[in-house]
Amino acid sequence: MTEPIISVQDISIRFHRSRRHRSLRDLLFKGESGVRAGEFWGLRHISFDVQPGEAIGVVGRNGQGKSTLLKTIAGVLIPDEGRVNVNGGVAPLIEITGGFVGDLTVRDNIYLAAGLHGMGKKQIAASFEEIVEFAEIEDFVDTPYKHLSSGMKVRVAFSVVSRLDEPIMLVDEVLAVGDRAFREKCFERIDEMLSQGRTLFMVSHSEANLTRFCTRGLYLREGTLVLDGPIQEVVDQYFSDSGDEAALRRRHERRMRRMRRLGLLNEEDEEEDDGDEDNLRTVV
Template sequence: MTAAIEVQGLGVRFRRNRRGRRSLKDLFAGASRRSRPGEFWALRDVSFTVASGEAIGVVGRNGQGKSTLLRLVAGVLLPDEGTVTVNGGVAPLIELTGGFVGDLTVRENVRLTAGLHGMPKSEIARRYHDMIAFAELEDFQDTPYKHLSNGMKVRLAFSVVSQLEEPIMLVDEVLAVGDKTFRDKCYARIDELLADGRTLFFVSHNERDLRRFCTRGLYLNKGALVLDAPIGEVLDRYNADSVAR
């Protein structure tokens, strides 16, 4: 089966001070791979492959590298060691409200955001009313985005991104937001995308959601991949470790 995501020997490090990642000066100077004072490895020596059409859940406590891994797969971060190969475009259901422009209207933001993700103008026009209806914002199309409630912003963002035709979905806790009615709509939409053969890479603390959508799991602890196994086995190991702490 074709690999959708291939990760080999992946490592990324950060600074503990306000500068965050290494500076450009460090990079161009060929800084040592060994950690310097004030640096730590958020991920180290992580390897796995995700098959096309597979649904993978990533688990671990806060600060163990889950969201960092998601951002590396999305191409937002670059690794310090190893490689990340993504075979196909991604629909990033992460930081949902990021990238929207406050002074632009809902209508303008839909067109801008979908366009930036590569959706052709003709396709945006065809899907526009479906996106607005899913977000339940028919009466707010000409309202500036900054005047929407947080719930409205999340509904709009999920609606737009979930309409992308990309074969790989990257999801980070998005289902933890919104009311139950909207979450049920999100569940149904993700079920549709999985039935259509999309690949799911899902970071979450919600065991119910992980068991519902995923067949396989990755358990991260202290930046290392502790277990790669069926999702039930991974969750049992994670829960057992959590009780033992």
């Protein structure tokens, strides 16, 4: 059997309720239970293997450990217990606008972000026009990054990170913003990357997106892995556990309105999503 590209072996991660970082003393000295007063387990005893080319969707309510899991695979977080073996580079489409500098121009930020992700200067220069064209920001290349809208910032970040030639993609709700046409471009880019045999981890609140890209699902609840199986089976189990589907739909609509107030969604997008039968069930 092929060696797993990702192997997660009984990992646990703890957080403090008032702070997200831990001191050296905390790392070296733990109580018998592994947690101190005010701490909690963000992930607990998670284990699974991923074969090259698998596309995996991660579901669960907010705060159940989905993003924590992706950050652990990306190497951003280090498990307090267990270990994660990742046999390949990672293209992290998680919090992708982080690391961009507001006072720098879009041009400078493209070079900075791509360089931080391991691209050489010549490689960035060769890809620059394609990055700008995909992001549809030709008229804003020399504009300070801080003056871009939230949707434009996501366009730039996605265009840069999706150019990385890495075998593993981590996608965490980054496609919930922006207009519908650009989201479809992003979906096509992900399809293209999957056709190249890359491995995908996707966290999404949309059942349609999960079932479009993924064949396998992981269901997290209270930081533990409660189900690992075919994506439709996992999504169905999640909805079954979540209760009344109509109530879930109402919560999704409230979430869409909040995103619109924050400027992360325009009115056209909200109307399109509310009328899309494929999105009738939305993971919240």
